[in-house]
Ligand code: NAD
Ligand code: IPM
């Protein structure tokens with residue numbers, strides 16, 4: 093049988109820097125665990141714009157559709173800020189999500205014991221934290237029509253439209269309930285049903301799916317603004333949170349900081365199963381291209397490494413090796429290896445991006 097295929101899109105800024113570490117880890121799994129992937133690499137974001145004049149070429153889009161999984165670094169950066177909206181780096185990523193129909197974006201936030209002191213919150217609030225945010229990823233205000241900047245009378249007006257169909261809500265709700273059954277069996281759905289009709293429909297449909305198909309799962313509803321507050325007040329009250337595209341974007345950055353750094357948070361974006369039974373899938377860190385530290389070897393590669401662990405688990409049925417990789421990261425952190433974003437006190441010496449990658453490889457070696 094052919095090896096599973098993995099399309100790697102490093103992108104911009106720190107994307108290629110963190111992806112270089114993941115490449116080492118992919119090679120390690122090939123050499124030491126016999127998990128050989130058919131890896132190809134291509135351009136996305138500003139890097140694709142520089143070569144093709146578009147942030148994602150049709151050829152790359154077609155490759156992504158064919159791949160068993162896609163692994164992406166990050167896109168964007170100040171160099172591209174003045175570009176026309178239609179060719180901005182972020183449009184490349186949004187095209188991938190939309191055309192691959194990756195409607196369910198899993199953003200776990202877990203607190204590693206070694207970092208329990210590091211969060212901006214008190215230790216007892218985050219020690220042992222393990223929550224999963226399920227963000228709807230292909231609809232809502234990110235894609236709704238009408239949209240644009242128009243002239244009305246003598247002034248400009250910017251318009252975006254929040255729009256959700258019943259089926260779009262139902263499918264992401266199912267994905268959250270399925271996950272909950274394999275975890276703490278609790279789902280909290282977040283919207284603004286108090287001010288938005290789309291929120292009213294969201295709440296109704298999530299409740300209906302629950303009552304018909306998942307009555308065994310504990311379901312609660314919360315307004316998203318209260319949800320943001322509760323995430324900081326007592327995050328351990330949550331197991332799975334399901335929410336829309338924009339609230340999910342904001343709430344997951346907030347949850348990232350619970351774990352200590354945005355450089356720690358991985359994600360999986362999943363669609364419907366393909367003919368081979370695997371879900372269409374793209375894996376990427378939650379963070380962006382971090383222009384402020386790009387090119388300096390300072391980036392924390394762990395979010396991208398843990399995104400590959402999610403690929404092992406969700407696309408390649410290698411749960412044991414996903415655990416192995418996550419444990420290696422845990423060990424490195426327990427040993428006190430820290431990139432600059434995880435430094436607590438002045439005077440500590442951070443390791444570089446590639447030293448962090450090497451430390452993870454050493455911990456993987458020790459796991460054999
Ligand atoms: P960002 O996530 O790039 O950076 C926010 C802050 O977190 C910065 O101070 C950065 O240095 C730090 N940070 C992020 N990742 C880190 C890591 N791995 N290690 C250490 N520190 C890290 O967000 P931003 O500055 O708002 O956006 C920069 C660019 O990235 C924008 O063009 C934005 O559109 C894009 N972006 C892309 C993605 C993506 O590709 N998925 C996600 C978010 C933002
Ligand atoms: C994310 C990012 C993206 C989003 C941008 C870069 C399109 O912030 O993946 O969280 O808003 O979804």
Ligand code: MN
Nearest residue numbers: 341342345378
């Ligand atoms: Mn975001």
